[in-house]
Amino acid sequence: MLARRGNRCQWCGARGPPRGWAILHVHHIERNPDDVEEDDPKNLAVTCRGCHNWFHHRPMITDAPVPLTHADMQVLLPNDVLLLNVLDEIGPAPFRDVFVRMKVLLSEPAVRERLWVLMGLDRMVAGRDEQLVDQDAKSGAWGFPGDVETSARGYVPDDRALAFQRAEDELVRRALDRGCSREHVASVFDVSRRNTFHKQYRAAAYAFPLDEFSRGGRPVERDEEMSATVREEEDIPDGDLEPVETWGGEPDETNSDVSDLLNGD
Template sequence: MDTVDAGTRAVMLRDRGNRCQWCALRGPPRGDAALHVHHIEREPSDVAEDDPVNLAVTCRACHNWFHHRPTRLDAPVELTEADMRVLLPHDVLLLKVLDEVGPAPFRDVFVRVKVLLSETAVRERLWVLMGVDRLVAGRDEQLVDQDAKTGAWGFPEDVAESARGYVPGDRALALQRAEDELVRRALDRGCDRELVASVFGVTRRNTFHKQYRASAYAFPLDEFDRGGRPAGSDDEVSEGEDGVPVWNDGAVPDGDLGRVETWGGEPDEMYGDVSELLNGDGSE
């Protein structure tokens, strides 16, 4: 319930366009969401409690979330304070959802949190949970995993075939994973994020998606030679269905990897001067 006076409430709703600042649901007259005025802090030290800078417009569901959002102690798995420097309360909620319904396809996870998070945000936070062991120093285990065959999300012990380190058979997806890994390595080397975005032809925001996705899937880029398949001897390749060669680990048919420079042969042709990012100091 609102605890601000009617005049302050009216000003806040007008200035925020009569919509929730988090999920964008509209209140009257263009929508039917019940809107509340939420205090960001109670008894702030630098402004009055009802000062507009300490207020936000939320829908009923988001307002309830802010007052009852889970902490790391509510998670179905053990989380440390170091984990929570990377994770968000939304991640704890996703862990609780997976504990209830996982392993489950993405859609089944998303529908349970869509009031609070967009589809893109849910995907990103699942990648963070999957790659948290590569994002948090001292953590040696993933929190969640994705099944490489079914795409279902769940806890690692419940996933039949991990997507971590898996090479997709779809060429476009494999190329995406390779590029993600290049972006991650460049950022880990301390390269400027704007420079990385420019070299790879993506937005700055998209570099975060790529970084988190690369941490999640750990694409084995170093396992590929200039010829476009995992390094190793020819006896690792055998004949599959319809005479198509396959690697004996069942990963990807030879010839489905596309341009060999993607795997480290001649990346400059595809991405510009990537060598500057991978071998240099990343300074402009």
């Protein structure tokens, strides 16, 4: 098997001797498989020691504190199961409290992204009707929907910069859903390709009610209360917003570009 796989891990690509220093193992994909012998090459894979250890200790779908389906796991990562367990243990909790328990495994931006994915999972996975995770719009705490007092989903923040960010996220999500290339979307909104993933996940999570806005960009109805805690949770300084997250250019020019995307041009 080592010779067949070129003496390298099939997952992370680490090379073993003679061209590298990784310690390689032969991993059984399944124990007692139904269709082949356990030691059949079809049931074997080459892994480095680190990946092999992860496969045997990674969280499984049954370890989650809430019901998950195999369709969910096509979107979720094993670390998401750990994140759900953290929320089950301490939630609803501020982001910082959640991050402290995950920082050994994930960076701060990665934890934020996975929370958005968990919150918007019902909008990403066909057949999932219930929201898995929610954020409180006023306290910023993350937890399960039944434990959150005021859902951030569909909530229109009074903070203008944050509202623009939510609206732009939703426009990015709609453009991608219509089949626009990620590169095109990144170019129109003047963000990196990686940032389009963040905006897409965040849009799925918060379900910003874009259709309630007029062309002028203000909501038909809005809640006058917007907790400063939410701004802190989003890491948005007072009176400022990260340059990549704001709308750029003159309104007519920007709206024209966005219209092209939404119309599929």
